Amino acid sequence: MSIFSIATSGLYAASLRVNVAASNIANVQTTGPLPASGGSSPSAVTGSPGIAPTFPAAYVPLRVDQVDQSSGSTPGGTIAKVSTVSPSYTAQSDPSASFANQDGLVAAPNVDIANEFVQLAAAKYSFIANAKVTQAYAETTESLLDITT
DSSP: OOHHHHHHHHHHHHHHHHHHHHHHHHTTTOOBOOOOGGGOOOOOOOSSTTOOOOOOOOOOOEEEEEEEOOOSSSOOSEEEEEEEOSSOEEEEEOTTSTTOOTTSEEEEEOOOHHHHHHHHHHHHHHHHHHHHHHHHHHHHHHHHHOOOO
16 A cells, blocks of 8 residues: 555544544534333323324434554555444433423433544644645655656
């Protein structure tokens, strides 16, 4: 794998990390009903008897798992994959929510804001480093091809 490909995989991983962290931060307050235990749906009063309202689920936070690319004939670079955070929600008190259970609890995304800002900072410096590698590679290639006597 070339230096350019390795740096490009790092740029992609940093970009993905920024997108995931931004999505998690933007949706930190997107709550929903707690998943029902025993298969029952959340109870609420509706205009039509026997029909329970449906509420959107709480936002499911994501994370980026990044590992080195060590397989293939020319290993190098990194692979970044998005997966969900487990557990994806925490119970939070919000008795005013229309979808709160009888105890006044709702499902809130399991997002650690401090960790998301650390991810943004790490992605920033990773992007800068990989961009500099790409720039140095381009400058070196240019100077090698620019042989004038």
